[in-house]
Amino acid sequence: DGGITQSPKYLFRKEGQNVTLSCEQNLNHDAMYWYRQDPGQGLRLIYYSQIVNDFQKGDIAEGYSVSREKKESFPLTVTSAQKNPTAFYLCASSSTGQGQPQHFGDGTRLSIL
């Protein structure tokens, strides 16, 4: 089945620690996205990538980093600079034509120990 796989489903971070969230897609989509979801605030864009080896900051990129070395993979690192990392993180992908919908993974819930 084609889709987006996010792992792990739950992740705990200690103070001062960097953690990396995995996102893999087998939909052959060029574009990939990372969103943060907090209660009552909808989804906010962290980073997006339209093509391998290229990515752009979204609305809330501070304290996060990404890489796009392969078309199917777009890992997100939550660095120690992100002071409030507790949230539900969602990865999405889409084709790059007009009106192409974004398909989402089932998310990673990150909590602070």
Next chain:
Amino acid sequence: QQQVKQSPQSLIVQKGGISIINCAYENTAFDYFPWYQQFPGKGPALLIAIRPDVSEKKEGRFTISFNKSAKQFSLHIMDSQPGDSATYFCAASSGGSARQLTFGSGTQLTVLP
């Protein structure tokens, strides 16, 4: 700042009733308006989408109504069922190869049996 304002925050409807969720936007460059459905612990799934060149789109029990002059759009769920109980997000995006979606804050719908 690009914003999409969604209301109500929560909605309780009896089985068989009509659920109505409203969204308003400010950016006249928005040209794609999807609605997503999200169940607890899952990623959002595309429900239905509309472009501003039509005033209404219907797919099964779900209908989007679009008012370009008022910069508003709404989701109507006819014959609401308990299985429709979920969080619904409206979103909007403008041109560009990576469709950067701006999301509303979400509506938690509960359909009582």
